[in-house]
Amino acid sequence: MNISQAGDASDLSPKTIRYYESVGLVRPDRLANGYRDYGSDQIRELVFIRRARHFGFSVDECRQLLMLYRDPGRESREVHSLVGHKLEEMNRHIDELVQMKSILEQMVSACPADEGSECAIIDSLAEPEPVGGVKAAEPVPVADDGQNAREGR
Amino acid sequence: MNISQAGDASDLSPKTIRYYESVGLVRPDRLANGYRDYGSDQIRELVFIRRARHFGFSVDECRQLLMLYRDPGRESREVHSLVGHKLEEMNRHIDELVQMKSILEQMVSACPADEGSECAIIDSLAEPEPVGGVKAAEPVPVADDGQNAREGR
DNA sequence: CCTTGACCTTCCAGTAACTGTAGGGTTTAG
DNA sequence: CTAAACCCTACAGTTACTGGAAGGTCAAGG
Numbered sequence A, B: 001m002n003i004s005q006a007g008d009a010s011d012l013s014p015k016t017i018r019y020y021e022s023v024g025l026v027r028p029d030r031l032a033n034g035y036r037d038y039g040s041d042q043i044r045e046l047v048f049i050r051r052a053r054h055f056g057f058s059v060d061e062c063r064q065l066l067m068l069y070r071d072p073g074r075e076s077r078e079v080h081s082l083v084g085h086k087l088e089e090m091n092r093h094i095d096e097l098v099q100m101k102s103i104l105e106q107m108v109s110a111c112p113a114d115e116g117s118e119c120a121i122i123d124s125l126a127e128p129e130p131v132g133g134v135k136a137a138e139p140v141p142v143a144d145d146g147q148n149a150r151e152g153r
Numbered sequence C: 001c002c003t004t005g006a007c008c009t010t011c012c013a014g015t016a017a018c019t020g021t022a023g024g025g026t027t028t029a030g
Numbered sequence D: 001c002t003a004a005a006c007c008c009t010a011c012a013g014t015t016a017c018t019g020g021a022a023g024g025t026c027a028a029g030g
Helices: A003-010 A014-022 A040-054 A059-070 A076-110 A120-126 B003-010 B014-022 B040-054 B059-070 B076-110 B120-126
Strands: none
Touching (some): A014 A040, A040 A059, A040 B120, A059 A076, A076 B076, A120 B040, B003 B040, B014 B040, B076 B120
16 A cells, blocks of 8 residues: 555545654655655554544654554553543643633723724733723642743753 | 833833834834834833733734724724734634544543553544544544645645 | 656655754953 | 753753655556
């Protein structure tokens, strides 16, 4: 099976499949002419990766899942723990988004949305103090996860 | 005010501030020795940007918000519309995450999490058919937003 | 036999939003 | 006078791809 057939079978672009190979996920055979040759096991692995990516796993996490997938002696609790951590991460991410969303919604509803220049949204973004009923535009240090690391100084 | 003071005042790293300058957001004055010099208006703009970024606006959207912020003749409905679109986007994003999350939760609860190799999570990622009560592991084409563009062929 | 089109290959560049590092100048405190 | 702690620029690396260039291969049609 050549790469575009593999792409059709796994619902990935040939480009993406080559990329996954370049980062060490799926290593196909090569034909005499240098073309990649995929077997059905490899197709299954590509599908596995597409699904895992779809569920929010990073390529690196996919690599780990793939190792577990390939290992007949794996312990299901390893998989469980990996995915459990991912779920916690997703929950934190969702919580943060929902929080941001509701504050934005308050801002939007407080904005007149007319031809005037006065705008509660702009004010909220510019001012540290609550403006027009929008409380805590600064949702206080919500467990800084190291995203805002300061430059070493 | 030099760049690290500006960083303290705006809660951004000097690195990030330089980056924002390099992409055309905030252009400070320069002292005779070449050091950047920030005024209080610029600090306010940096804070404005940090907030907007925190609420999920891209740097490019920050640029637009900043233009509206600076423009005394802006119309609040422009701001309203920009932020409204962002909110819709966030809602779509949250919906998708929540969907993925609940499927992963089903998988996790179906996994024995012991020393055995049998694992519902691995099976769900590998198999196209519903396994162990997990329905629709493939959440059907949910408005493909062009992320999965196929290679031109 | 030759050409055309559709594949295939590799490699390099670009995306977003920074962070890290190198190499070098300046300022300030001891 | 020197060492720390700044400042500057510029380039590389990160993530997960996508796009494009340059060139090889293969099957079909004239």
